[in-house]
Amino acid sequence: MIYSYYPGCTLKDRAKEMDKYARASAAALGIELREIPEWQCCGAVYPQASDEIASRLSAVRALMNTEEGKLVTMCSACHHVIKRTNYDWNRDADFRMKATNYMKPEVPYDGSTQVLHFLEVIRDEIGFEELKKKVVNPLTGRKIGAFYGCMVLRPGKELAFDDPENPQIIEDFIRALGAEPVKYPYRNECCGAYVALENKNCAETQVDRALNSAIANGCEELITACPLCMYNLVENATRHKLPVRYFTELLAEALGVKEG
Amino acid sequence: MENHVQMLTETALRISGVNPQKCMKCGKCSGTCPSYDAMEYHPHQFVAMVEKGQIEKLMESDSIYMCLSCMACVERCPRGVEPGKLVEAVRLMKIRQQDQNRKNGNDIAAFADENVPQQLLMAAMRKYRK
Numbered sequence: 298m299i300y301s302y303y304p305g306c307t308l309k310d311r312a313k314e315m316d317k318y319a320r321a322s323a324a325a326l327g328i329e330l331r332e333i334p335e336w337q338c339c340g341a342v343y344p345q346a347s348d349e350i351a352s353r354l355s356a357v358r359a360l361m362n363t364e365e366g367k368l369v370t371m372c373s374a375c376h377h378v379i380k381r382t383n384y385d386w387n388r389d390a391d392f393r394m395k396a397t398n399y400m401k402p403e404v405p406y407d408g409s410t411q412v413l414h415f416l417e418v419i420r421d422e423i424g425f426e427e428l429k430k431k432v433v434n435p436l437t438g439r440k441i442g443a444f445y446g447c448m449v450l451r452p453g454k455e456l457a458f459d460d461p462e463n464p465q466i467i468e469d470f471i472r473a474l475g476a477e478p479v480k481y482p483y484r485n486e487c488c489g490a491y492v493a494l495e496n497k498n499c500a501e502t503q504v505d506r507a508l509n510s511a512i513a514n515g516c517e518e519l520i521t522a523c524p525l526c527m528y529n530l531v532e533n534a535t536r537h538k539l540p541v542r543y544f545t546e547l548l549a550e551a552l553g554v555k556e557g
Numbered sequence: 558m559e560n561h562v563q564m565l566t567e568t569a570l571r572i573s574g575v576n577p578q579k580c581m582k583c584g585k586c587s588g589t590c591p592s593y594d595a596m597e598y599h600p601h602q603f604v605a606m607v608e609k610g611q612i613e614k615l616m617e618s619d620s621i622y623m624c625l626s627c628m629a630c631v632e633r634c635p636r637g638v639e640p641g642k643l644v645e646a647v648r649l650m651k652i653r654q655q656d657q658n659r660k661n662g663n664d665i666a667a668f669a670d671e672n673v674p675q676q677l678l679m680a681a682m683r684k685y686r687k
Contacts (some may be wrong), residue, residue, distance in 0.1 A: 311675060
């Protein structure tokens with residue numbers, strides 16, 4: 298099975314390992330992630346105002362360049378921006394008209410691309426039962442918490458990723474890899490996001506609360522799909538600390554493709 | 558002056574798509590906001606103040622830069638008011654003005670070190686400047 302793939306800027310640099318482990322894992326699962334040509338940065342944050350047109354164009358271009366019909370994302374932010382832009386495209390005629398007039402593409406985008414986070418590919422296209430069968434190195438005995446953060450979940454109506462208030466996709470993923478998922482209350486709260494740039498204390502407060510909650514519930518390590526959550530959970534952890542990994546690293550480890 | 562206030566209010570309502578009159582003043586948005594303590598005006602106040610036409614006060618407050626865009630208030634509002642979209646609209650109305658960037662590109666680039674993800678820098682570029 299071939300999927301179009303949008304890695305995003307951070308996966309080409311600070312989160313290179315997230316991309317590397319994703320590609321190795323995909324191959325082990327019989328999937329090819331085919332990087333789309335000439336993609337541009339998604340903008341990292343979704344512009345929420347209805348008159349923001351230009352800031353959504355790079356996402357539209359990615360949707361247009363998806364030859365395989367399904368576009369796979371890995372980073373929470375890229376997923377959030379591209380998925381919501383696609384949602385707008387199919388519901389907001391004014392945005393569609395202005396963006397099309399500006400881009401003047403040879404073939405206008407028809408709105409048919411399906412945006413899938415890699416975790417959705419695993420859950421909905423492969424299935425956790427199948428994933429379980431492919432595990433060669435079960436992570437037995439490890440107590441792992443999911444840090445969902447915000448962007449893959451909210452707004453739930455648009456992201457349609459999982460129950461935004463009580464998600465379980467990453468817990469099911471952890472269980473399929475042979476480890477024990479640990480649920481804790483702050484797993485779907487904010488890490489402090491970009492505000493860490495001008496207010497480090499804000500990120501420290503959010504991270505401290507999340508890590509305290511994770512540790513109190515028995516987590517020994519965390520996984521995330523978001524490079525900004527990763528940054529804050531590691532760099533802005535003060536009183537409490539836990540090892541944090543990208544979900545793809547855990548996957549590669551369980552599938553036996555982490556090395557080489 | 559009154560026309561100016563009216564124009565600002567209409568712009569905020571139009572670009573945010575928010576209808577403040579749907580608000581039943583339960584306070585859940587502010588109760589769930591992770592930035593509550595850092596804000597001079599809280600999410601429920603954005604809704605009430607925009608309805609009263611007090612946009613300029615909001616535009617001059619640092620509260621517009623404290624919003625994490627975490628969508629907690631957007632998701633959890635029982636009336637679908639989505640206060641976070643108003644915060645975003647007011648912030649945009651501020652930085653779209655000449656010389657009103659919160660930070661310029663060099664300020665943001667100066668924050669980069671070997672750990673800061675591109676995602677953070679790009680988000681700051683979009684949130685703090687035009």
